[in-house]
Amino acid sequence: MLSGLPAVLINAALISALYALIAIGFTMIFGVGGVLNLAHGALLMAGAYVYLLLARDTISVPVFESMTLHPLLAFPLAVVIVAVLSYLLYAVIVQFVEDNPVVTFLATIVVALAATEVVLHYAGSATHTYTLIPDGMLPSTIDIGPVDGILTVDVVGFVVSWISIGLLWVYVTKTDSGRAIRATSMTERGAQLTGVNVHAVRARTWLVAGALAGIGGVFLGASTSATPNMWLHPLSLAFIIVVIGGIGSIKGSIVAAYLIGFLQTGVGEYLGQNFRGILSLVLLVIVLFVLPQGLFGREFDHE
Amino acid sequence: MKGTLRSALLPVWNVLCMLLAPLDRALQPIANVYNRTLGGHFGEMNGLQFAVISLGFAAIATVPFWSPFYSETLNITFAVASIWAIFAMSWDIQSGYTGYISFGHSVLSGAAGYTIGLLILHYDPSMGPATTIPVAVLASLVLGLVIAVPSLRLRGPYFSLITLVGVLLFTNLIFAFSGWTNGELGIHQVDPFTYEPWVRYYYMAIPMLLVALGLIYISRSNVGMVLVTIRENERAVSSAGLDPTKFKISSFVLSSIPMGIGGALLVYYGRAINPTSFVEISNSIEIIAIAVIGGMGSVVGPLFGSFLFFFLEEEFLRDVIGDSSLRTLVLWLFVLSVLVFARNGVFRVIWHGLGAVRGDSE
Numbered sequence: 001m002l003s004g005l006p007a008v009l010i011n012a013a014l015i016s017a018l019y020a021l022i023a024i025g026f027t028m029i030f031g032v033g034g035v036l037n038l039a040h041g042a043l044l045m046a047g048a049y050v051y052l053l054l055a056r057d058t059i060s061v062p063v064f065e066s067m068t069l070h071p072l073l074a075f076p077l078a079v080v081i082v083a084v085l086s087y088l089l090y091a092v093i094v095q096f097v098e099d100n101p102v103v104t105f106l107a108t109i110v111v112a113l114a115a116t117e118v119v120l121h122y123a124g125s126a127t128h129t130y131t132l133i134p135d136g137m138l139p140s141t142i143d144i145g146p147v148d149g150i151l152t153v154d155v156v157g158f159v160v161s162w163i164s165i166g167l168l169w170v171y172v173t174k175t176d177s178g179r180a181i182r183a184t185s186m187t188e189r190g191a192q193l194t195g196v197n198v199h200a201v202r203a204r205t206w207l208v209a210g211a212l213a214g215i216g217g218v219f220l221g222a223s224t225s226a227t228p229n230m231w232l233h234p235l236s237l238a239f240i241i242v243v244i245g246g247i248g249s250i251k252g253s254i255v256a257a258y259l260i261g262f263l264q265t266g267v268g269e270y271l272g273q274n275f276r277g278i279l280s281l282v283l284l285v286i287v288l289f290v291l292p293q294g295l296f297g298r299e300f301d302h303e
Numbered sequence: 304m305k306g307t308l309r310s311a312l313l314p315v316w317n318v319l320c321m322l323l324a325p326l327d328r329a330l331q332p333i334a335n336v337y338n339r340t341l342g343g344h345f346g347e348m349n350g351l352q353f354a355v356i357s358l359g360f361a362a363i364a365t366v367p368f369w370s371p372f373y374s375e376t377l378n379i380t381f382a383v384a385s386i387w388a389i390f391a392m393s394w395d396i397q398s399g400y401t402g403y404i405s406f407g408h409s410v411l412s413g414a415a416g417y418t419i420g421l422l423i424l425h426y427d428p429s430m431g432p433a434t435t436i437p438v439a440v441l442a443s444l445v446l447g448l449v450i451a452v453p454s455l456r457l458r459g460p461y462f463s464l465i466t467l468v469g470v471l472l473f474t475n476l477i478f479a480f481s482g483w484t485n486g487e488l489g490i491h492q493v494d495p496f497t498y499e500p501w502v503r504y505y506y507m508a509i510p511m512l513l514v515a516l517g518l519i520y521i522s523r524s525n526v527g528m529v530l531v532t533i534r535e536n537e538r539a540v541s542s543a544g545l546d547p548t549k550f551k552i553s554s555f556v557l558s559s560i561p562m563g564i565g566g567a568l569l570v571y572y573g574r575a576i577n578p579t580s581f582v583e584i585s586n587s588i589e590i591i592a593i594a595v596i597g598g599m600g601s602v603v604g605p606l607f608g609s610f611l612f613f614f615l616e617e618e619f620l621r622d623v624i625g626d627s628s629l630r631t632l633v634l635w636l637f638v639l640s641v642l643v644f645a646r647n648g649v650f651r652v653i654w655h656g657l658g659a660v661r662g663d664s665e
Contacts, residue, residue: 105463106595107643113585114632117632117635118632236471239468240468249419
């Protein structure tokens with residue numbers, strides 16, 4: 001069904017848009033607080049499962065009745081909930097340990113592992129699939145040029161990804177509260193000296209990153225499936241993308257997301273699916289040794 | 304938050320001190336004999352600390368005799384805990400001491416495991432542990448060097464990242480060469496040391512105690528001091544005329560030898576090698592979690608942490624909570640609260656408490 005160069009290119013572009021969504025939140029949190037948030041994958045997973053909870057009646061948790069909201073309502077609601085979860089993660093745990101990077105690593109990865117168990121407990125180990133496209137609104141697959149049978153949800157994800165990136169760009173360049181985020185990630189002391197409340201900026205960054213993770217998570221779950229271990233692969237992807245792009249650089253992670261997306265799809269198509277992950281890891285190792293600060297990054301400096 | 308917790312516990316602590324201080328005084332002469340003879344090599348203790356360590360040692364040495372009184376499975380649990388104690392202590396001598404946190408230690412035990420598996424599967428099925436284990440340890444040592452030499456040029460999170468990449472790469476390679484490694488299913492053609500559970504416990508516990516003694520000895524020596532200094536202030540090491548890179552690499556290699564031993568034991572314990580129980584990233588995380596709940600940078604802490612972790616996971620919580628995912632959730636929340644409230648580890652809290660019962664706090 002899908003073969004030839006046009007199909008590879010289109011698929012790569014679609015998957016790269018998703019990768020960009022996954023990576024941006026991760027890089028923002030690192031840029032602002034110097035925190036490697038290993039629970040980022042868990043936030044993506046939360047996006048998929050919260051959406052399932054709101055829009056499908058396949059899983060249910062106590063207190064909260066399972067419901068079947070319209071996707072157009074469930075999607076923004078899921079994004080908001082994940083953003084709040086991300087903020088809570090910062091407010092309840094991370095802000096007490098962020099002075100020590102090792103403890104922060106561990107605390108966030110333990111949160112991710114705990115999240116896996118929460119999902120296992122309430123939703124089981126089964127694979128849940130869902131679509132974001134309401135019945136009858138759009139066809140489930142569409143044709144682009146010579147390539148047919150592309151999942152509509154992936155195309156919608158591509159569009160939403162670029163809308164989010166655009167909004168984020170406007171936020172961090174045109175508004176004071178967004179510019180404060182960028183200033184803090186450039187130099188924390190400088191931001192403090194110009195009157196930026198660094199503490200509030202961190203909290204806000206977690207909120208924004210959480211929202212992006214929520215969007216990414218819902219589309220990730222829709223384009224593949226929701227499982228209790230779905231957080232690990234995107235987390236390692238986010239790692240790879242962020243290091244290649246330069247830790248803390250939003251522009252860098254978008255470029256790197258497309259680089260990795262095209263590389264992986266190309267390798268998967270021409271060398272075999274088993275080698276899909278290996279080449280990007282090799283690329284990462286090369287980047288780490290040759291250009292440790294990444295394509296658009298600065299030297300790690302959070303003493 | 305921590306201040307109020309401390310003041311709330313103060314009366315309890317005072318009562319404990321009153322009760323324990325005479326005991327400590329009574330035991331001090333025995334501890335002094337130890338301090339004069341071995342204290343210089345393994346660290347000095349007061350009476351109470353000496354008593355606790357001796358009791359702990361005796362308890363580990365006699366698990367098969369007393370464990371049936373608690374539960375039938377306890378000696379299996381502690382055999383597994385011994386293997387993970389080796390992993391956690393090995394991780395600690397490298398990451399806990401130098402502060403260069405490795406996320407990739409499961410690769411080292413995985414290399415040992417897969418060496419044994421591949422030898423038995425593709426070379427000679429009749430090979431015994433006496434030949435496979437040295438080869439396996441050598442393999443993990445070589446891999447340790449291969450990882451350490453380039454990656455220790457990087458600092459902080461970049462070092463952690465590259466070790467993490469090591470794990471991902473290794474896992475991917477296992478799947479990419481499924482023809483050799485059997486991919487997800489793993490290799491099952493390994494015969495165990497023995498089928499007798501209590502003998503099997505000693506096969507795991509004795510190497511663990513030897514590794515512990517060796518690592519404690521090293522950590523209390525000048526080498527250990529240099530490693531700690533690398534963590535606290537790397538420039539101080541250079542200005543003392545020592546090459547920090549050399550020490551960092553040797554600590555990584557030093558840690559890959561016991562990792563290899565532990566990996567080999569795990570093969571002969573579980574009779575199978577597969578990515579899930581050896582290489583995958585969750586194994587590295589579990590190693591770190593164990594070391595951290597015990598107390599990083601102390602060697603004995605991770606040992607204690609491993610027994611505590613597996614006792615909670617396989618025995619205590621299993622009796623209390625039926626549902627398996629809920630049980631694991633509680634375990635991770637426990638690890639999380641140790642991280643937030645006692646980031647130096649449970650063992651260290653107890654140890655310093657014992658050291659301070661007579662008021663002479665360290």
